[in-house]
Amino acid sequence: MKDLQRPELLAPAGNYEAFLGAISAGADAVYLGGQKFGARAYADNFDTQQVIRAINYAHLYGRKLYMTVNTLVKEEEFDDLYDYLAPFAQAGLDGVIVQDFGVWGFVKEHFPNVELHASTQMAVTGVYGAKLLKNMGAVRVVPARELSLQEMIDIKEKAGIEVEAFIHGAMCYCYSGMCLFSSIVGGRSGNRGRCAQPCRLPYIVHGGLSQSTNDRNFSASDNTSEDDEYYPLSLKDMCTIEIIPSLIEAGIDSFKIEGRMKKPEYVAGVVSIYRKYIDKYLEDPKAPFKVDPKDLDVLRHLYLRTEISQGYYQRHNSRDMVTLSSPGYSGSDDRLIASIRDMYLTGEKKRNIEAYGYFHPGCESMLTLSLGDVSVTVSGQVVQEASKRPLSKEDLAQRIMKLGDTFFELRKENLTIDMDESDPGIFMPVKEINELRRSACERLLQELSGKA
Known part of the structure; x- marks a missing residue:
């Protein structure tokens, strides 16, 4: 074979x-x-x-x-x-x-x-x-x-x-593309996506059908008249x-x-x-x-x-091949x-990913997302030293894990955050963290789709 x-x-x-x-x-x-x-x-x-x-x-x-x-x-x-x-x-x-x-x-x-x-x-x-x-x-x-x-x-x-x-x-x-039946009888063209399916309607067969038909819904014992109604095109x-x-x-x-x-x-x-x-x-x-x-x-x-x-x-x-007498579903x-x-039919299924975030003062923020053997890294705004309330790992994790309407899901155990926790700590605007996460998700989707 x-x-x-x-x-x-x-x-x-x-x-x-x-x-x-x-x-x-x-x-x-x-x-x-x-x-x-x-x-x-x-x-x-x-x-x-x-x-x-x-x-x-x-x-x-x-x-x-x-x-x-x-x-x-x-x-x-x-x-x-x-x-x-x-x-x-x-x-x-x-x-x-x-x-x-x-x-x-x-x-x-x-x-x-x-x-x-x-x-x-x-x-x-x-x-x-x-x-x-x-x-x-x-x-x-x-x-x-x-x-x-x-x-x-x-x-x-x-x-x-x-x-x-x-x-x-x-x-x-x-033959598909060659039929004008719907256009002629109803003005709805199958070649314009509007077929009315007149072939599924009943028609009078003048003179009836030959009783030698092999259709299992029609046998020689059926009582037929000369003008019987069937579905000869269905x-x-x-x-x-x-x-x-x-x-x-x-x-x-x-x-x-x-x-x-x-x-x-x-x-x-x-x-x-x-x-x-x-x-x-x-x-x-x-x-x-x-x-x-x-x-x-x-x-x-x-x-x-x-x-x-x-x-x-x-x-x-x-x-x-024709359903002469019963074309319904x-x-x-x-x-x-x-x-x-x-x-x-349970809706979209999200893919579990892994993430690594790098946040140190004076350096560009970085976020790496991975799914299987596909990995992407994006850079964001330079991380600042905190002047008031510093960001904690929990703050960053909450923002990074907020994947919303994406196709991805990130569990806490799959997230690693590398950050400077010494005084005075770090600061990044929430808007910039969100943008970093969004860019990383888009890039990962592009890589997985072969569109990068």
Whole structure:
């Protein structure tokens, strides 16, 4: 067996809680949308400060963050695009997922350090499309979901580009980026992030359906009329947990979970199960691979439609892929949701750090912060001799340990203060101590994020 690479597990996030749940549950990377230019205009989405905080938090834990700019952009909107993306690029955004070729050229010109990922909205269906995008600077391509596993392998091997593939979640009836159905029937364009999902609505099938259908919700014993109402455009949701070994062996670089419109419990729960089975297979590829029925049941009850399929990876255009009679979501058990919240949706987790402070009269104040093998030192104002009440170690410790809204936590036993305690003692304005602490925290975060 050839050496197997560990695929990136890529999770969706429609809000900050879902983002935190994805990180906590084991996602290697998260993709999200801001307030503009995203294909999920009706998700909560992130404001500028939330995106920047998410970038910093992801990097703190060695994860990546990608941003969707995957709608078609009008000429007059390009004036806003630079100001929109600049803060995220400056914060260390890892990649931008793009549909519009104009946006592609714009990002490549103005933000050359940000990776370009070709969205599934580009409808890449073969090797030549992937090669074209690679020559245009693409690091990664998200091929159309309609491709077989072998077609994915061909793109990976013959185009020589990273491949990101959907492994779980809702599926469109049409090639992404090529559908005009919502625009025509309701004036809401999927290519502008406003799809009304008319494919999920019931339609009258004139003449009824052939009773030879293999759909398990429809059999020859059903009473049907010539004009029956069905959901002929509503595809079953994708769930590939049982073919994870095949996807890993195919060399797919990133396993993508759909669902920026879905709840944080869905994100955390689905990520945790795929994390479990990806790691399980890679730990011992020769061992029999079997999914616990309880885990499969959890996936079925986390905001998936009543039926699931494995997508197009191992079959093409089967009638069994359509949920003809029941496209709604299955219910989720309250106890399951509560357990996911208790385990993964517990807010930001702070990292414990160590600190060393140096405070001697006539010398610059210095503060060193350390996390693992990463250490930073910053200098501040020159320490003065006290003319009245000198600062004590307790005074300094109280100020240095006040980390507030940062991602760090400093315990007293991890703080060492080197200071002159002889008469007349030392003095530093509180403002300067606070600035020293703030600068050190910012520098440590930069080092941990690789942005220094």
